[in-house]
Structure formats: C-alpha cells, structure tokens
Amino acid sequence: MEKQIRVAVAGAKGRMGQEVVKMLGEDAQLIFTGNLDTRGDEESIRLQMEEMKPDVLVDFTTPHSVYRHMEICLQYGIRPVVGTTGLTPEQLQEMTDRYREAGLGAIIAPNFAIGAILCMKFAALASKYMPHVEIIELHHDRKLDAPSGTALKTAEMIAAVREELKQGHPEEKEIIAGARGAEYEGFRIHSVRLPGMVAHQEVLFGAVGQTLSIRHDSISRESFMPGVNMAIKAVVNMNSLIYGLEHLID
Numbered sequence: 001m002e003k004q005i006r007v008a009v010a011g012a013k014g015r016m017g018q019e020v021v022k023m024l025g026e027d028a029q030l031i032f033t034g035n036l037d038t039r040g041d042e043e044s045i046r047l048q049m050e051e052m053k054p055d056v057l058v059d060f061t062t063p064h065s066v067y068r069h070m071e072i073c074l075q076y077g078i079r080p081v082v083g084t085t086g087l088t089p090e091q092l093q094e095m096t097d098r099y100r101e102a103g104l105g106a107i108i109a110p111n112f113a114i115g116a117i118l119c120m121k122f123a124a125l126a127s128k129y130m131p132h133v134e135i136i137e138l139h140h141d142r143k144l145d146a147p148s149g150t151a152l153k154t155a156e157m158i159a160a161v162r163e164e165l166k167q168g169h170p171e172e173k174e175i176i177a178g179a180r181g182a183e184y185e186g187f188r189i190h191s192v193r194l195p196g197m198v199a200h201q202e203v204l205f206g207a208v209g210q211t212l213s214i215r216h217d218s219i220s221r222e223s224f225m226p227g228v229n230m231a232i233k234a235v236v237n238m239n240s241l242i243y244g245l246e247h248l249i250d
C-alpha cells in the first residue's frame with residue numbers, strides 16, 4: 001500500500017467538513033487525525049498539533065479564519081488543502097510567495113468539483129471567440145462571501161484571454177444600485193443566494209444572432225470529494241502553492 005497520510009480537518013463538523021471526514025474514512029491510505037479548532041490560544045493550537053501530527057490540513061471553515069490557518073500551516077510545516085473561499089488576491093499572492101520561500105506544498109481550490117473546473121476552462125476558451133460574457137453564480141443562503149471563489153476564478157481565467165471590452169450600453173443607467181451586478185474587467189458577475197441551492201454557476205455568452213451558456217451544478221457536497229482526495233495525495237509531494245485544481249488535471 002502507498003504511504004499513509006495523516007490528515008487533520010479544520011471545520012470537520014461543518015457541512016463540507018463532515019463529507020471530508022466520511023471520505024477519509026473510506027480511503028485506507030488516509031488517516032483522519034482530528035478536528036483542528038483554532039479559536040483557542042497559541043498553546044491550545046500547539047497541543048492539538050502535537051496530538052494530531054498531521055501531514056496535511058484540509059480547511060473548510062470561514063473566510064475570516066482561512067488566512068490564519070495558512071499561517072499556522074507554515075509555522076508547523078503542514079501542507080494545507082484549502083477549500084475555504086474568501087482570501088483576497090493580495091493574500092493569495094502573499095501566501096504563494098511565503099510557501100515558495102518555505103519550500104512547502106499547498107493547494108487552494110475555490111472549487112473541487114471536476115465539472116466546475118471544466119466549466120471554467122470551457123468558459124475561458126469560449127470568451128476568446130465570444131467576448132460578451134456575464135457570470136451568474138447561485139449558492140445556498142448560508143454562504144458568507146460574494147461573489148463565490150469559483151466565479152472569481154472563472155472571471156480571472158476569462159480576463160486572461162478575452163480581448164479588452166466594456167460591455168453594455170455606454171449610457172446604461174442603474175435604476176436600483178447593483179442591478180447590473182459586480183463589474184470585473186468590463187464584464188459582470190451576479191450572485192444569487194437561496195435556500196435549497198448547493199453550488200451552481202452559469203456563464204452566458206452573446207454574439208450577433210446567437211447565445212451560448214455553459215452551466216455546472218453541484219447537487220450534493222459529495223461532488224467535491226474526489227477532488228479533495230486527489231489534492232491530499234498530490235500536495236504531500238509538492239513544494240510550492242498552487243491555486244486551482246485545474247493545475248492538477250491537464
């Protein structure tokens with residue numbers, strides 16, 4: 001059997017964390033060593049680390065705690081697999097630099113579902129040929145950040161290849177502020193929050209006489225687990241930070 005990997009989970013009792021613990025229990029190579037809770041003092045964190053001795057920390061917590069968890073992993077030499085969204089682009093860049101300097105592997109993925117990764121890739125490809133685009137993301141109403149990390153990542157991937165273009169009528173006027181959504185590099189992102197939703201995204205394109213829509217739906221949180229499993233097994237052999245699961249599946 002492959003070498004076993006010790007995995008602690010921050011947020012193990014949350015909606016995503018519970019799925020992660022179940023997935024770990026079904027894979028003999030992965031050992032769940034406990035729920036890391038960082039809401040105590042430094043000493044409490046040190047004691048938890050001593051007990052759990054994790055190789056990897058899987059983080060599904062909150063946008064408020066994820067930055068600190070990245071710092072704790074650096075401090076203890078643990079490789080993080082982070083699904084929590086909400087890190088700012090500046091924080092991401094800072095962590096990329098610090099993990100590179102430390103020679104420590106890390107994976108941050110705004111979406112671990114393979115279909116969502118494909119949605120992003122297809123959207124980026126389409127935007128080369130159909131640059132008029134809008135993103136609509138739809139999530140459950142317990143979500144803290146907007147737009148979703150997935151929408152932000154999709155927008156970055158589109159902006160990297162799409163010709164510069166300011167969409168819509170130049171004299172467009174919002175009757176209610178925010179009606180046209182958030183602006184990102186000349187195109188719009190809309191966030192919907194409703195009970196009953198899990199994680200959904202539609203990327204809409206328009207051109208003369210035609211439209212194209214690319215849609216992905218996560219209808220259960222199990223959809224993210226094959227990606228989390230793959231990331232845990234990959235990160236133990238890495239020595240820098242990657243942002244986005246697409247870097248593992250080319």
Ligand code: NAP
Binds near residue numbers: 036038086
């Ligand atoms: P959730 O159900 O609210 O779970 C969050 C958990 O984190 C709770 O159990 C909470 O504990 C715990 N927590 C909060 N602060 C903590 C800290 N400092 N240390 C340890 N644990 C702490 O949220 P969720 O739906 O699982 O989502 C979690 C995150 O994952 C969100 O950012 C969401 O956007 C993201 N997400 C990512 C993906 C992906 O594929 N990347 C997919 C789905 C969701 P208490 O309940 O005791 O406060």
